[in-house]
Amino acid sequence: MxxxxxxxxxxxxxxxxxxxxxxxxxxxxxxxxxxxxxxxxxxxxxxxxxxxxxxxxxxxxxxxxxxxxxxxxxxxxxxxxxxxxxEAIDVERARAARERAQLRLESGKMHQDEVDHRRAELALKRAMTRIDVTTTDNVSK
Known part of the structure; x- marks a missing residue:
């Protein structure tokens, strides 16, 4: 190929x-x-x-x-x-970042500030991507 x-x-x-x-x-x-x-x-x-x-x-x-x-x-x-x-991703750090972002999104204060809400969404997405990449079988056929 x-x-x-x-x-x-x-x-x-x-x-x-x-x-x-x-x-x-x-x-x-x-x-x-x-x-x-x-x-x-x-x-x-x-x-x-x-x-x-x-x-x-x-x-x-x-x-x-x-x-x-x-x-x-x-x-x-x-x-x-x-x-x-x-191999460069610290999974525990990514999980902690995911939890922080989820807490920020769940708090009622977030909806008052669109910028902070968007930042929390992006932080959550980055953390989820890091976790997904490390948990996916990275040497599969």
Missing amino acids: STFLLEIVTPERLVYSGEVTNIIAKSIEGDMGVLAGHIATVAPLQIGALTVKHADGKRSHIAVHGGFLEVRREKVVVLAESAELP
């Missing part, structure tokens, strides 16, 4: 670079699959897990926290606000 180079880049560093056969990303329009030879495009990403199928047939998942997906001729670049490999 044909492969292409996938690079996941944040403002701080290169998170991932490798040959893959396909990816599934969460764009703001919905899930978007990319195979080798895909037409050039740019898509804004939402917070979610990026599913990667490697050249050896194994799948892995990477937490991506917003940004853009750029498809080029033989390369896909994910320009992410933040991205984390499963």
